[in-house]
Each structure stands twice: as structure tokens, then as C-alpha cells.
Amino acid sequence: MDYCQPTFDLIKPILFTFGPFDLFGHEISLPIRWYALAYIFGLVIAWQYMTQLAKRPALWSVSDKNAGSPYTPAHAEDLFFWGMIGVIVGGRLGYVLFYQTSAIWERPAWIITGITEGGMSFHGGFIGVATVLVLMARRHSIALLRLTDAAAVVTPVGLMLGRLANFINGELWGRAAPDLPWAMRFASDPYCLERHPSQLYEAFGEGFLLLVILGVLTWRFKGLARPGLATGIFVAGYGLVRALLEFVREPDSHMPEFLREYITMGMALSLPMIALGAWLIYRALTNKPVGAKD
Template sequence: MMSCIPAFDLIDPIIFTIGPFEVFGRELQFDLRWYAVAYIAGLMIGWRYMIALARRPKLWTPHGGKERASPFNTEDVDDLLFWAAIGVIAGGRLGYVLFYQINAIWERPLWIVTGIVEGGMAFHGGLIGVGLALFFVSRARKLSLWNVADAAAVVAPIGLFFGRLANFINGELWGRAADVPWAMRFATDPAGLCRHPSQLYEAALEGLAIFAIVNIATWRFRSLARPGLNTGLFLLSYGLFRALLETVREPDSHMPEALQGYVTMGMLLSIPMIAVGAWLVHRALKTGSPARA
């Protein structure tokens, strides 16, 4: 058997446990997992960063233009945090079930809720959930959807970065078998193969690289002054990176037999992101503003 680097299997996915203790005749315990901490950290840091963006009207003003007021305030961001948290968790979980574990709906429906503490979230589902949260908060508070979405695109890679690190600690979503020097063996892999640490690749590209792209556009080129541009950059970058990374992730076992080995669910779900992202970037650069929202 080829030798490879053992993944950080000594990092317990559970940080600490409270219990077990008895409640109404039932033995219960509470586990705090790195997976949950990753979501909390992404939301909290993103929340504070969006407040910082709201307090800098200069970022929303084109170079050489008259300074504009920020399109939303800290109270708007506070409201958005609450609904975005619900959107990312509910959307991510439902997306995972619908895209990857649809048989759970009739085989083990209770697991759809209880199993969330063990992992099992889909980015594309979470994206839809957050998109709906942005839409309804924007309407309720009479804000421009594109301005809110553009600010969210600045901070979203933070959550992606922490989430992929949590996937690594959980020993889930590992890559295909590989013979590269940095290949790793995961304790959760029943085959015990040396694999690409694809979670770390995703943390680097979906997290750090997209963060750099959108933030350079924001702080150096004031992309927030062109509604829809940051949203387009995020969607386009994520779609392209995800499609590329799918070539080193373990293929989906539930795909039609004719497509296995060639196309993955992640690739299929990234196609509309690439198309919409490219359209938004083109329109924002051409007209300075996409369709009104």
C-alpha cells in the first residue's frame, strides 16, 4: 500500500461534550462540533465586515465622482444576519438532501433535521437560501437587492473558507485517489486510499482566492459603485473554481451511470452560476447597473 500523509485524524470533530444527563426520563448530551463553529465564525465575521462596508460611503462612490451615501446601515445588516443564518442553514441542508440524498425524504425523514450536526450541507442550496433571505430583507427594508448582494459577495468567501476547513476536520468530501506527494489518508475512508485533500483545495480557491478577487475589486477598483459587479464576480469565480475542483473530488455515486466519471452534480449546479455571473459582470461593466431590483 502506498504511503501517504495521514489527515488530521487526531483533531476530534467534537470540541467538547456536555452530558449525558437525564431529561424527562431520556438521556441527552450536547456536542459542540468544529462544523458548527465554522458556520458561527463565518456569520459573525461576515456580519462585522458588512457593517464596516456600510460605514464607508467612499467605497460606494465611483473614482472621481461625488461621494454617495451608503445604501444600507448597521440596523439593516443586523436584520440581514438573522435571516441569512436561517437561509444558509435551511437552504444548505435542504439542498444537500435534494441534490445528494433525496432518498432520505422517504427512508429517514427525521435524519434530515437530526443529522445536520454531523455535516451534510450543500453550498448551492445554501446559496439559494441566502439569496431568498437577501431578496426578502431588501424588499422589507426598501433596499436595493444588488447593493445588498454585492456586499454579501465580499464577505461570503469567509464562511466558505471556514466551512471547507471543517469538512477537512470531519474527514468528509475527500478527493479522488491520488499519488501526489501531499496525498492524504482519511480515517473515515473505508477504502483507506491515498487521496487528494480536496477540502483544502476548496478552502484555498473558494475561500481565499475568491475573497482576494472580490475584495481587490471592492477596495482597489470600487466595484460596489457598479451594482451587480461583485455578485457577478463571486458567482463566476465560484462556478469556475468548483467545476475545476470537481475533477479531483470523489465522484458522486448517485449520478446516472452514463455520466459517472465525466460529469458531477457539482459541475451541473455550477453551470448556471457561471452563466449568470458572466452576464452580471458584463452588464455591470457595460452599463454601470444591471436590471433594477
């Protein structure tokens, strides 16, 4: 089957296209995709949210007397730029290493040129941004866990938008579920089966749900006064949601056949996140919060 009529077809993957126009004798067009816009808006919203956290010193301590933000709005702006580099470079290299390893020797140029076709890995982007946070914390003498806490609180916005863009693209669909009332067909599915809309599950779990949990923790319970707590909840929460939802996602085709029904690459990469997050949560809850009396 060359084309499958998708169940949801109200929003096209390409919002609009610039061109065609002539460039050095070549006619080219520049499509503006929802996928790219999701990254742009996610990063901009995260930057603005992080800036607001920096302007609320009372959020960072249980005592107003010792309150103070560990970073400034200027640091947030700096992180916005370098974080964008970390997301793109880490996300792309992670996708190649984890999901398209053979491309390294079979078509190395595609690693860069093929980015317009999609192909980004959250776990790769996570490593890229983590590297940026470590370097920035050292450069500006900011306590690392306090900086990662701020990044953890704002990151679910981008995850939610990214998963919605995956849904619009009709990619990363779930396993076949013909009896499910809300099952959907996706244009890229060669079998045109009714499937779990797993992108929407992930947009809710990895994005909206974590955003609400971390928001309540931050604004209602002063969770940022416990260094590492927000980071731990985000890392463990994402890992847990991703690992569970992998059960309804289509197995990775490059995984050995005898493993596909039991574990996916997403699960394998998420299990260490759950362990790390759990340790950070334990550490944060067993240490005194910032500003607490001795």
C-alpha cells in the same frame, strides 16, 4: 476495513462535549463540533464585515459628492439573523434534494434529525440566502444588486471556514492519487486510499482566493460603485472553482455510473452560476458606475 488511520489527526472533529447530564431521566451529551463553529464564526465575521462596508460610504460611489451606503448597520444585523436561517434551511433542503433525494419518502424525519451528522449543500444555502436577500431588499427598498454585492464580498469567509471544517471532519475527500506527495488518508474512506485533500483546495479557491480578489476590488478599485460586479465575480468565481475542483473530488455515488467520470452534481449546479455571473459582470462593466459624470 472498519477504520482507516488518517494522515492528519491533530484536530478532532469534536472540540469538546457538554455532559453527559440527565434530562428528564435520559442521559444525554452535547458535542460541540468544528463544523458547527465554522458556520457560527463565518456568519458572525460576515456580519461584522458587512457592517464595516455600510460605514464606508465612499466605497459605494466613484464620486465622494454622491457617496452613500445603500444599507445601514441595522440592516446588516437583520440580514445576519435571516441569512443564518437561509443558510441552514436552504443548505439542508438543498443537500436532501440534490444528494439524498430518496430520504424524502424513505426517512423524512432524518431530514431534520440527521442535521447533527452534517449534510449541507452550498448550492442550497446559496438559494436560501438569495431568497432572503430578495425579500429584504423589497422590504427595506434597497437596490437588490447593491445588497447582494455586499453579501458577495463577505461570503468567502464562511466558505473558507466551512471547507476547513470538512477537512477536519475527514469528509468530501478527493479522488485517489497515490503518487501525489501531499495525498492523504481519511478516516471515513472505506478503502483507506491516498487521496487529494480537495477540501483544502476548495478552502483556498472558493474561500481565500475569492476573498482576496473581492477585497482588492472593493477597497482598491471601488468595485461596489458598479452594482452587480462583486456579485457576478463571486457567483462566476465560485462556480468556476467548484466545477474545476470537482475533477479531483470523489464522484457522487448516487449519479448514474456512466456519468460519474464526466460530470458531478457539483459541476451541474455550478454551470448555471458561471453563466449568471458572467452576465452580471458584463452588465456591470457596460453600465456607468454610481457617481460617474454624464
